Amino acid sequence: MPTVPSILGFGAIAIDDIVYVDQPLSAGKGKVLQSARAFGGNVATALAAVARLGGTAGFIGWLGTGADDAALRDLVASGVETAFAPRHPDARPVRSRITVGSDGERFIAYDDDAMLGTAPEFPDDILGRATALIVDSYAIRSLDVVARARDLGLA
DSSP states (O other): OOOOOSEEEESOOEEEEEEEESSOGGGSOOOEEEEEEEEEOHHHHHHHHHHHTTOOEEEOSOBOSOTTOHHHHHHHHTTOBOTTSOBOTTOOOEEEEEEEOTTSOEEEEEEOOSOOSOOTTOOHHHHTTOSEEEEOGGGGGGHHHHHHHHHTTOO
């Protein structure tokens, strides 16, 4: 088993399909200039930044069981440890479709009907070896783990 990273986190992992259009959103319609897919979510992005800056980071939220999971591959490619994350066949990323107008305004349509948070029985012996826990608003689904992390001295 790998070493527990110093910074752990759980929250939404997202797959964002982004469309850039040539008009402001208020125009009601416009021509597509570019389309892109990006991986994100507040916690996933923060953990990837930690890893890219040379820190050790680990995602401990729910992950799917498929090795073909694109969001999981993106986390790993970013240097984020995923070995300690609980797995469940129904876990999947939040999906967002984002339209960005020519004026920079954006509209985000999202589907967050996903398993978010982490396993209620996430082990204290792993939590206790980290120094900080990063969470987002989806942590509300696992507040007991956040409280245990705080009691263990994590920032």
